[in-house]
Amino acid sequence: MATGYSYTVTERFLRYAQVDTQSDPHSNSFPSTHKQKDLSSILAAELKAMGIEDAMMDEYGYVYATIPATISKPVPVICFCSHVDTAPDCSGTGVKPILHESYDGRDIALPDDPEQIIRVATYPYLKTHIGQPVITASGTTLLGADDKSGVAIIMDLAHYLLTHPEIKHGTIKLLFTPDEEVGQGTAKLDLSKLGASVAYTLDGGELGSFEDETFSADGVRITVQGVIAHPGYAKNKLVNALKIAGEILAALPKNEWAPEVTEKREGFVHPVGINGIAEKATIEFIVRDFDTAKLAVYENRLKQMAIAVLGQYPGATMEFEVTEQYRNMKEILDLHPHISAYAAEAYRRAGVDMIKEPIRGGTDGSRLSFMGLPCPNIFTGMQAIHSKHEWIGVRDMEKAVDVLTQLVQVWEERS
Known part of the structure; x- marks a missing residue:
């Protein structure tokens, strides 16, 4: 990142988390809840305000946008993708995100329900954030880091690239999807409108995690x-x-x-x-x-x-x-090993040790890979997802922005 850059990812996440976007597995509409479009419309407007002229939300709640290339040589078009909906498992109404400026290493009692305690013994990853800011919910809802952290990371990347045109990169596509949590994240996706040849989802866990394998x-x-x-x-x-x-x-x-x-x-x-x-x-x-x-x-x-x-x-x-x-995306990604190799190089340049692990679940990347858009998954930092104990570290989100910034440059250099 350029010296002195002020990350916008935390401010964005705190705002996005307050928008109720919970999806509904019992709905017959698409998206399954209209309120998901509330956040999608905000994102499209913010991207337009950044100067992305083609940013738009379609009738289904998908957001598409293009960051133009800063170089003339041909580079494969990369897409970064996250989902706007939150899980039906825990209430997403009235989310009150709390920024704990300097985590002190102790258990965190959530103020709106003190019986809800995020315990270090249960979540030992908290220890890596001592002295750093972490974000929790207030005790009565989930936080929505899954996957509004990914959304905020991609939005900060867009902000950084558009304010630093000296960074060399090819055409970059941004995609925000509805209904991932109810297994319909790609159901109405228009791949021709997207126009990418490779993608990365931002929907992973702790710092350094990288997933190119899911359940079938x-x-x-x-x-x-x-x-x-x-x-x-x-x-x-x-x-x-x-x-x-x-x-x-x-x-x-x-x-x-x-x-x-x-x-x-x-x-x-x-x-x-x-x-x-x-x-x-x-x-x-x-x-x-x-x-x-x-x-x-x-x-x-x-x-x-x-x-x-x-x-x-x-x-x-x-x-x-x-x-x-859905099917294990490794079956597709093994045919395109450079996609993961370029990510490994970006992690290295960002000073992040890559931890490859399979996902005991699926992501939009599973379906995208089998739709012809190979798509592994990058970390955001989200923890204790789908629960009132959900939390995330600011450091992890900022590091994810760093990784993406390096990744677009690796693709430019290797093309």
Whole structure:
């Protein structure tokens, strides 16, 4: 970064965090909540105010913008992407971000609910921020660092590049997406409008993390059809679908195969919803593993468990549906190793040690990669996401801005 540059990332993040953009997995609209457009429209206006003439929000809430090249030689068009929505897991209404100017190393009790305590024992990464500013929520909501920190980082990058035209770089595209948290972040994306050949999401965790591998993911729905009868006259007639669904859940292993007992490169099968009546009941599952081929193995095992349960209930039937959700982006990124190599060089120049690790989840980058836009993930600093304990260090966000600034220059130099 140029000597004396005043980062804008913290001020931006504190403002963006206060805009309620929570998405809704049960909505049939796109975006799933109209309020996501509140932040998207702010971002488009701020980009226009910076001088980006083509900055715009489309009808679906996507924000597209172009930072023009400062050199004439051909350079691949890079896109930086973050999502504006926050997770449905925890309230995003009335977020009050708190800037703790110099973190003292102790547990942090959140003022609006003192029983909400961010404990060092639980989040030891806090120790690396002693004496530095950190940002938390107030105790009744999530913070929204996932992914408004990424949004703020990209916006600060835009500000820096536009005020420092001496930096050599090719054409850069900026993209802000809705509904990532409900798995629809790329559903209405117009890649031709974007016009990039490679992308990086800003949606990662601690300083130095870099992710070019995600879970592969499927969804499974088991629909149990029972046999209904009047309960007063149900003997030898009624077959209760709710009870069958309960037994299927009870048949799942308790010491393996579940997210609460797996880690690192272990996959899982996870029930996420159940609904129904005595006549008909539905169980929703998510199935995850880094090895795509294992998904079919897990799904067959789950199906055999369900069939075994139904065998005890003559007259009951079952539908077993599998839906592909996303795939491990490593399958694509391994075909383009320079994308990660250029990022590694940018980390080095920014004085950041790269920590490569797989994501036990997915990002917009998973889908983008399989849509033809290879897209690994860069850190923002976000911690304890989707919870009232969510927090982020200012240092990490500023370092991410540094990395992006170096990255655009590496692409220019290597082209």
